[in-house]
Amino acid sequence: MTLSLFSGWVDAHKDQIIAETQAVLRIPSVNEPESIGPGAPFGKPCADALEHTLALCASLGMRTENFGGYAGHAEFGPEDAPEMVAMLGHLDVVPLGSGWTREPWGAEIDGDWVYARGASDDKGPTFAALFGAKAVLDSGLPLTRKIRLIFGCDEESGWECMRHYFDVAKQAKPDLAFTPDAGFPLYYAEKGSFTLTATRPIGDSLVAVFSSGLRPNMVPDEAEVVLIGSADRLGYIAKTLKRKQTFKVTDEGDKALRIWAKGKASHGASPQKGINAAKKLAEALFDLFAEPWLSELVERCATDGSGIGIAGKDEITGPLTCNVGIVSVLDGTLSMTFNVRYPATWDDSVLTRAQASLTDTGWTIAELHHTPPLYVPQDAEPVKTLLKVYRGHTGDMTKPHTMGGRTYATTVSPNGVAFGAGMKGDPDVAHRPDEKFSIERLLFCANVYADALYQLANVSR
Template sequence: MTIDFKVEVEKRKEAMMEDLFSLLRINSERDDSQADDKHPFGPGPVKALEHFLAMAERDGYKTRNIDNYAGDFEFGQGDEVLGIFAHLDVVPAGSGWDTNPYEPVIKDGKLFARGSSDDKGPTMACYYALKIIKDLGLPVSKKVRFIVGTDEESGWGDMDYYFAHNGLKDPDFGFSPDAEFPIINGEKGNITEYLHFAGDNSGAFTLLSFTGGLRENMVPESATAAFTADAALADLQEKLNAFTQEQGVTAELTEEIGVFKLTVIGKSAHGSTPEAGVNGATYLAKFLNQFAFEGAAKAYLDITGNVLHQDFAAEKLGVAYTDDKMGALSMNAGVFSFDKESDDNTIALNFRYPQGTDAQTIKAGLEKLEGITKVTLSEHEHTPHYVPVEDPLVATLLSVYEKQTGLKGHEQIIGGGTFGRLLKRGVAYGAMFPGYVNTMHQANEFAEVEDLYRAAAIYAEAIYELIK
C-alpha cells in the first residue's frame, strides 16, 4: 500500500490550522498564584488540556484527563506501545511583541503566537499525522499513546504525576515533537543551582533590590535595580549613556525621593542557548559594579556582572566541562532576586551538562565562589540521555526524514531538554527544519506555516512505519 502523506496533509490544511489557532488563543502559562487542587499549575494549562482532549473526543478518541496534570488517548492495538509526548504549557509571553501573543496571526508565511513553535504548533502537526492514519484505516500492529503535559516549561511535575497515576504500563519507545529535525537522540543533563547571598549592605551606594528573569530556562530580557547613591541623577545618567552606547543595550534611569531605579533591557532567548540572548541582569550588574557598593551587594553585583556576564561555558565560574560526544557544558543565569531586608537572596543558574560531570561536581565548584552563603540544587534534575543511532527507532525516524526531504539524516545532541528523555528509548523528532530561525522563549515567537505541514507529513509516515 502506497500512501502520499503530503497529499493527505494538503486535504487537512484548513482544519489543522483552525484547530491550532483555537489552541494558541489559550494563555497556558503556569501561574502558581492561582494554583489549587483542581489547577495544579494554574487555570491556563488546565484550559489548554481540556480543549485539546475535547478536540480528540470530537475526532473519535477515548481520552483520559489525569487530574488536570496531563492527558492521553490511545489508538491501534497490539502489545507494544509507541508513546508520543507533547506539551500544552508555554513560557511567559514577556514584552517586546509586535502582535498579541495570544491572538495568532500569519504574516509572510509565519505564524506568530506564543507556543507556535514550542510546542503547540508541532503538537498539532503530530496530532493530525495520527489522525491521517486513523482516517485512512491503515492496518497497525502496535498502539499509539498520545500524551500531553502541562508543565514541561517548569518542573515537569506533570509527567512525574502522570507516570505515577496513569495506571498503564509505560510506552516501550517514543518521541516528542518538541525540537528539530532530523532527530535529537541525545540530550545533556539539566540542573538549576542557586547561589545564596545575605542582604545587608550600606555605604555611599546601597542596593535596595535587584530583580530580573521570568524563568530559569530563559535568558532575562530585562532587570531592574533600586538603590540609593551619593551621586546626582545627571552624573549617573551621563555614565549610563556612555555604557549603553558601548554595550549596545537600552536602559532607563529615574529618581524618586532619593531612590534611583534603573532598568536595563536586553533580549530573551532559550536557556539552552544563552549566547543567543542579551542578559539584561548581567549587563545591569556590569554597569553598577563601577560604584562603591559594599557588603552583600558588592558580592552579588560582582558575581553577576564580572563572573556570570557572558560566561556561557561557565569558565569564569570554574565548572566548565566538555565531552567528546555530547559537547560542552552551558550555563544560563536565569532568575535574580535580591532584597536588602532579606538574608536569603538568590541567583538561579541553569546548567546543561554532558556526560562526565554531574550536579554535585558543579555544586562543589560553585561553593568556591567568594561572597556567597551557600549553594542549593533544584528538586528536579535530568541526567544526560542518549539513544544510539543504531536503535531501530532512530533508524526508522531518520529514514523517513531522508525519504521526504531528500536531506541526509544524522544524530544530534542538544542542551535543551524534551519529553523524549522520559523513555529509555525516547528521542525528540522535529518539528523545526535545518536552518530555521529559533524564536522559542522569545518575543515574536513564530513557526513557518509550510514547515508545520511538512512536519505533519513526516510524522504521519514515521508513526505508520513504527506501528504498521
Template sequence: MKPDYDLIKQAVYARQEDFFAGLKEVMQINSVKADSTEDAPFGVGPKQAVLKALEIAESMGFKTKMVNNAMGYAQWGPDSSDYIGVFGHLDVVPEGTDWDYEPFDLTEDNGVLYGRGVLDNKGPIMSNLYALSVLKELGFKTTKTVRIVFGSDEESGSADIPMYLEKEPAPLYGYTPDCKYPAVYGERGVVGIDIVTTFSDDSLNQIQSFVGNFDRSSIPDTLDVTLATGEIIEVRGKRSPSNAPDMGLNTITLFAKNSTDEARFTGELATYLSWLADGFHDKHDGSGIGAGFSDEDSGSLQLSPYELNLTENQAILSLSIRYPISVTEEEVLEAITSHLVLDSELIARRRMKSTVFDRHHPMLKTMQKVYENCTGQDGTPVTTTGATYARSMPNIIAFGPSFPGQKGIAHNKNEYMDVSDLMKNMEIYALTLAVLMA
C-alpha cells in the first residue's frame, strides 16, 4: 500500500512544537566526551543524552534498550533481529568560544535554531524518532522492524559501534542522518598523518612559543606566536570544519606565508616555512605536495593541516586527508613522502578506508524518489568527504541532513539549522521510513 504523502506531511508539521520541546531536553545536556567511568565509557554527558532520548522514546510507546552503556535504541515493529536501522549520535564536539547563544540549549531566533548539536547530530536523529512516532500515531501498518539508534562516541572515533555489535546484530540496511543530501553511497578514505621534521641547526630558537586553537575537527583560526625577541605575532583566520578547508582561513599556513613573504626568519626554519606556505596555503587539493588526486565520483583530494607543534629541534605538522574512493592510502602517502622537506618522516596516525554502498540497492531508489518529491531537487546519489557511522556500521549509508550548498556549519560557534530545514528533514525521514517499512 502506497503511503499517503499528504497525510504524513500534515501530521509531521502538527508535531513541530512537541518535537522541539523534546529536542530541547536533549540539547540542554552537555554531551562532549569526558573521562570514562565504569558505566559510562565515553563520559557521563553522552550517556545522559542517550538515556534522555530513550526516556522520550518510551513515552511514545516504543521498546527501548541501552546496549553496553554505549548506544541505545527505540524499536517499532515485529520483535526481530532483522531490522532497518537509523543510526545517529548524541555526543557533540566542544562548544568553543564566542557564541551569541547558549551552546547547550535550543534557541530559536527569527526562524533559526541555534545550539551545539542542532545539526550535528541531535536535531536530525531526534527528527527520525519523532518521524517514526508520527507514523505510529497514524496507525501505519509496518511489516518490518525499525530501530532508531542513539550513539555516544561518533565525534571521537565511533568506538561505540563495536560495543553495540558485541550485543546486537547489524541492520539489514539503513542510514545515518549525519551528512548531506541526496543519499550518499560512498565516503572517501581518510588518513591522519604527522609530518615530523627534525632541524639540524638552532633556527627553531627564533620562536619562543607557538599556541593555536588546534583541534582535529576544525581548521584553526587563532594563532599566537611569541618570538625570542619578545615580539608577539597574532594571526587570525576563519574557522571551518576540517572537511571543508576551503571555507576557512588556516592560521598555520597563513603564518607560514606571511613569514616567508616578509623573510622574517633565517636558517632551516625559513626553509621549512617556505615549504609549508608553498605546499599548503590555499592548496586544499593536495597538489602543492604532489597528492593532487581526483576521480569522477569523488572529485579532488582534500587536505587540512590542523595542528603544528614546535619543540627544541622538531616541527610536527598534523594533517587530515580525505582521498577519492578510487585511490588507495598507499598512493597518497607515497606521493606526499616524495615531497617532504629537510629531515622529515611521515607517520600515519588515523586510518579509515573508503566505503562504497551498492548504488542500485532499492533503498537508494526510495531515497532518491522521496527526496525529489519533497524538494523538487535532483536526488541522484553522491559521495562525500565526511566520515560517518557508515564506515563502522555495516549496511548503512548517510542520508541528510544538510541540503546542497550548506557547508561549514556543524563544528563552528553558533551552530544552527533553519526551522524550515529541520522540519523538512522530519518530513523526508517520515516518508522514507513509511516506504521502507511497508
C-alpha cells in the first residue's frame, strides 16, 4: 500500500477519528415522523445527527450551514473560488428490523469491527471523508477549488434532503463530487429509480388487516395479517398453517385470527436476494381461501418488474429490479409500494408503462417519486482522478462498476459518482442486523478520501 500525502495526519489522529465515528453512530438517526418539528423535518434523531456533525466540523475549523434540518454543509478553501468539490454523505439510517445480536446504537468495537446501524451505510464512510477533509485542511496545501462536505438526512426515505438543498435552498451543484455510499473502485452509472404507491379496493374479504414492510427500499422480513370470519373457517386455517413452521398463528378471541410470517430482509436494489414476507404470506393465504386479490398481490411482487409490466435490461446496468417494500390492507383497501430500479440508458417512459399497468386494472396511483439515472463516461472527471487515487493506494486495477442502487451522485449528475467504501469480499451488512464497519477500512478511507478531495480540488479539466 502506498503512503499518501495524508497518511501521517491520519495515523496521528486515529483515536479521534474512531471516537468521533462512534459518537455519531450512537445517535439513532432513523426517520421518525412522531418527532417532526421546526428544524427537524425527519424527526429529532436525524436533526440531532446533523447538528452534531456540523458542530464537529465547525470545531475543526470549517464554515458550516444547516438548511432547516434537511441537509447541511461544511466548507473550507478559497471562499471566492468559482468552482467547488464536494463529498455527499447521508446521516440518516434505515430502521433496525429484527435479528440484532449487538446493541445497534452502542458502536461497540470488537476486534477490527465497529457495530451499529449506519456503521457502513453511511456514517462510517461519511466520517472517513470528514476526517479526510480535515487532513487536507490541516496540510495547508493550496486549493484551486473550495471543498464542501454535504450531509443529508433523508437518503433512506424520500430524498427530500437533497431536493431541499438544491431546489429550495438553491445551493450550487458541485463541479466535481463523490459520495462514499457504495463501493470501490467507483460506480460510473446508476440505474434510474422510482417509488410508486398504488391502491385498490379488495371487496369482501376474510382479511381485515394486512401489514408488512417498513421502507420502500427494504425487502420486508415480516408480515402480519388479521382474519375475521366464522370460527369454523378460521379453525381450519389455523390448523393448516400451524403445520408450516414459518407461520405463527394466534387466536384473537372469538372470530379473529392473527398470522405472522417471516421472510428475509435485503436491500431494495437486490430484492431477489431476500424473501418478501408479504408475498409469502399472501401465497399461503391464497392457498387457503382463493380471494383473487391475493394472487394479484403475489404476481405484482415479481422482483424483475414483470408484475407491473416493465421487465427488461440494458448492456451497461443490467436488468430492472422491483421491490415491493410496503404492503397493507386497511378498511378494505390494498396498498402496495413499489421501489423500481431501471437500466441507466432507459428514458422515463418506464414510469408511464408501470402506471398504466396498474390504472388499467382499477388501481389508483397514490404517490410517485422519480430519480433519473446517472451516467458518467469513464474518460471524464471525476472518474479519471478518483480511479487514479484508488489505484495509487491499492494497486487494484479492477474496472469501475455500475449499480442498481442509487446514491446522492444522481443529484449532481453528471459531475459526481459513488466512490467507496465497500470492497470485494466485504460481508453484506447494509440494511441488515449487526451492521458493522471495519476500523482498518475507516482509516484507509480517510486517507483515500483526503487524497481524492485534494486531487479533485486541483485537477485541471
